[in-house]
Amino acid sequence: MLSKSQIGFIKSLHQKKYRKENAIFIIEGIKSIVEFIHSSYQIHSVYFLSQYQSLLPNLPANIKLFEVNNAELEKISTLQTPQGIIALVHIPKDLVLDPNTLKNSFSIVLDGVQDPGNLGTIIRTADWFGFKQVICSGNTVEVYNPKTVQATMGSLSRVKVYYTDLPPFLEHCDLPIFGAVLDGTSLYTTDWGKEGLIIMGNEGQGITPQVMNLITHPVTIPRVGAAESLNVAVSAAILCADISRNLQK
């Protein structure tokens, strides 16, 4: 049984303002929760229907556990169809991005991606292809948005997400800077090499001019049909798959 103030607190975390104020975000579903428990994230508390208790691994004593009923779960869930278990997770302090750690690998860089589902899908794709980090411009959608977290399907527990001012970061990183653009070199003839950054732009506006100026390798996914553009998470995935293919040669 949850108190009114507990329910009010969890519901407040549906909003960015209160997530930031409390440095806590919400995750839902047993699979994601188990993955976060086994990650470097710190769990704050868990709220579950009785049948989910046995699915939880052993937890440190400082994590508060609350059995809830369906009515309570519906109130605190961010989903139309709640998945039976919710956890609150502490937001880690802002990660400091050291460009030297990006050497000999590929990272995805997002310049103003706005749709929470797109960001989450990109994090999931990065995790599939073994990319360890996603680097976001300050105006990219918040990664702790419930729709983003849900779309990562647990991959947020493994992929590091940084927010930074992109132009100074790109100027000081000594890596090839690939960018997804409409008039670059064909993806099919791109030589990816062994390391680099792959920049994806905003859904409507693409890459900002300041960032565009810093791209050393513009890349285009060749179009055969008539669509004006591809979804940004789809474009990112096609580039990641090609990089992964190249690395496995």
Add this chain to the structure above:
Amino acid sequence: MLSKSQIGFIKSLHQKKYRKENAIFIIEGIKSIVEFIHSSYQIHSVYFLSQYQSLLPNLPANIKLFEVNNAELEKISTLQTPQGIIALVHIPKDLVLDPNTLKNSFSIVLDGVQDPGNLGTIIRTADWFGFKQVICSGNTVEVYNPKTVQATMGSLSRVKVYYTDLPPFLEHCDLPIFGAVLDGTSLYTTDWGKEGLIIMGNEGQGITPQVMNLITHPVTIPRVGAAESLNVAVSAAILCADISRNLQK
């Protein structure tokens, strides 16, 4: 100025039941509307804020035009942020799928995809790569769902979408049947040839056993990292890009 009954009618089309009953669906945004006007679809009526009138091409006299104000637009729009112009479009009679028309090309086949955004994104991707049709199992999400239509970004005006019972269709089509599975041949060594069907399964359950039995070429996108799976629209896009690359060789 719209009447109460006009507003009620358009709002009813937000629901599948009434779209089916009236054989009408909603599209939003000037770009999509212009693309549908120039397609084989029949427009029923258009509702626009005054500043959008000049952006409309010449229309046949039987299409009803209504200037609306912001309050009316918010009532009839399916979007949180309406885009200033809405059109109602007649749903064409069920398209009859002739397997012979699929020869010498590739088509995407969806076995129970449930998320409207995923279906729309797949249609948009198909359009980018010049795939002319998407073939859906009967239990795949309805293509006239507003979220699907929106995610196609106008590509629904060009890509044909069929619904059919997949097993008998697949049994009688004389084409290679590729399927996206977790334990198939690596994408990077797949020989696509010049024609075929590419089957994508449901978001949670994958491909049904009856359809799985009919796959002649199981394909897997090699995983490097730890994500359990890829988003279905992302997987479809990676396969489409590889097929497109192969066709351009």
